[in-house]
Amino acid sequence: xxxxxxxxxxxxxxxxxxxxxxxxxxxxxxxxxxxxxxxxxxxxxxxxxxxxxxxxxxxxxxxxxxxxxxxxxxxxxxxxxxxxxxxxxxxxxxxxxxxxxxxxxxxxxxxxxxx
Amino acid sequence: xxxxxxxxxxxxxxxxxxxxxxxxxxxxxxxxxxxxxxxxxxxxxxxxxxxxxxxxxxxxxxxxxxxxxxxxxxxxxxxxxxxxxxxxxxxxxxxxxxxxxxxxxxxxxxxxx
Numbered sequence: 497x498x499x500x501x502x503x504x505x506x507x508x509x510x511x512x513x514x515x516x517x518x519x520x521x522x523x524x525x526x527x528x529x530x531x532x533x534x535x536x537x538x539x540x541x542x543x544x545x546x547x548x549x550x551x552x553x554x555x556x557x558x559x560x561x562x563x564x565x566x567x568x569x570x571x572x573x574x575x576x577x578x579x580x581x582x583x584x585x586x587x588x589x590x591x592x593x594x595x596x597x598x599x600x601x602x603x604x605x606x607x608x609x610x611x
Numbered sequence: 612x613x614x615x616x617x618x619x620x621x622x623x624x625x626x627x628x629x630x631x632x633x634x635x636x637x638x639x640x641x642x643x644x645x646x647x648x649x650x651x652x653x654x655x656x657x658x659x660x661x662x663x664x665x666x667x668x669x670x671x672x673x674x675x676x677x678x679x680x681x682x683x684x685x686x687x688x689x690x691x692x693x694x695x696x697x698x699x700x701x702x703x704x705x706x707x708x709x710x711x712x713x714x715x716x717x718x719x720x721x722x723x724x
Contacts, residue, residue, distance in 0.1 A: 500653075529712075531714075536716070536717075537716050537717075538699045538701075538714030538715050538716050538717050539654070539699075539714045540714070541711055541712065541713065544709070544711075546709075551709045552706065552709045552711060587653065587654070589654075593710075598641075598642055598644070598659060598703060598710075599644065599656040599659055600656065600712065601656070602646075602653040602654040602655070603653055604652060604653045605652075605653055
């Protein structure tokens with residue numbers, strides 16, 4: 497399967513614990529995006545990378561959140577000292593920004609539950 | 612923050628009927644995209660319309676864009692039960708040297724067999 501993959505698919509953690517999610521984009525895609533989606537809402541942009549450079553961060557991304565894409569391939573999203581409000585689906589997407597090609601390909605998401 | 616708003620929030624139709632969903636947004640856009648999300652799964656890109664385009668077709672999908680009214684519509688013709696999903700419009704806006712995709716809250720479509 498050459499689509500975007502995310503691991504784990506589900507994560508249950510206790511408040512205060514740290515969690516890390518991984519995203520593997522489509523191999524030739526140089527752009528990678530992270531979104532958060534809560535029930536009944538559309539995805540909210542968190543951050544994005546072009547190759548290994550993090551170019552944009554949302555104000556939603558507090559100091560407890562950090563994302564990396566060390567070699568311009570896979571990416572990790574870490575949440576430190578999780579809070580119940582962090583419970584959501586975390587979606588990763590990737591794209592190639594060629595002229596005239598803007599669509600994003602989404603992974604299945606990681607559902608985080610903070611108890 | 613700028614965000615697309617879909618209307619209606621929920622829509623229930625009979626198989627074979629057409630479904631129309633609307634999206635409104637607030638600021639200038641680079642393009643507008645529609646995505647579908649089945650229950651508990653990732654989003655799938657359906658169609659993209661650029662800011663200088665007014666109408667686009669893809670199979671049973673027809674999208675219109677009116678930049679003067681800052682609105683778009685998605686028409687699904689001859690609906691099928693498999694079209695049951697949430698549909699999101701997403702506007703791509705330019706932020707300094709980068710682009711950002713802003714999603715609306717979605718329309719939940721139920722197609723009854």
